[in-house]
Amino acid sequence: MTSADPVLVFDGDCAFCSSCVRFAERYLRQTLASAGWTAVPFQFADLAALGVTREWAEREVLWVTPTGQVYGGARAVAKLLLRSGNVWAYLGGVLSLAPVRPVAAAVYRLVAKYRHRMPGGTAACALPRRAA
Template identity: 35%
Template sequence: MPTLLYDGDCAFCTATARRLHARGGFDIRAWQSVDDLARWGLTHEEVSNAAHWIDDDGVVHGGPDAIAHAMVARGGAARVAGRLIVKQPVRFFAQIVYRWVAKNRHRLPG
């Protein structure tokens, strides 16, 4: 089953992951609860800076691509938005917005 790794110490990240998971056919896990990040080729630095999506084949997507995959898996209107996020020019802006959110995530409501 695909998995979305998120920052469990961040209320905004936790709330977002739970909202996405509400209808999605995937697992959510705080990266802090994962004993062996290396099995997915991830480092502590990578997961502390961005969300990550691990698909059924073990392929890892980070940042806005991780959120886009979770949105597609959630379905409904989120599926359409998720598909747009990974296409240019939307992807360019999604990366900018994601970096800002990631940098300020502890200040955002959750």
């Protein structure tokens, strides 16, 4: 990966996920002029160059740093918030605290599981079923 900014990889087929990214692009980027990051749907991303698999990107939002470190789910959201600065960075910091991380991860998994039922979500947002 050669970008100087982190990349947020999300499910572009999910209306709920796309709405969340549009919110982030509109409100989180305004808080800090240097808060550069790029959002890209996994369907159009060079996942191999980012060092992630399609299965991983289908399962959760990913935050890929310029050095190739990858954070998924609630940790990715926390990294995005930290990068955004101002009040958002405080929220990202709270989500990164050891006692809060498991709770944030559980809430993230719950939202991800039912994202097709969330506002803006559609049946296309449902996570693929895992093989038994």
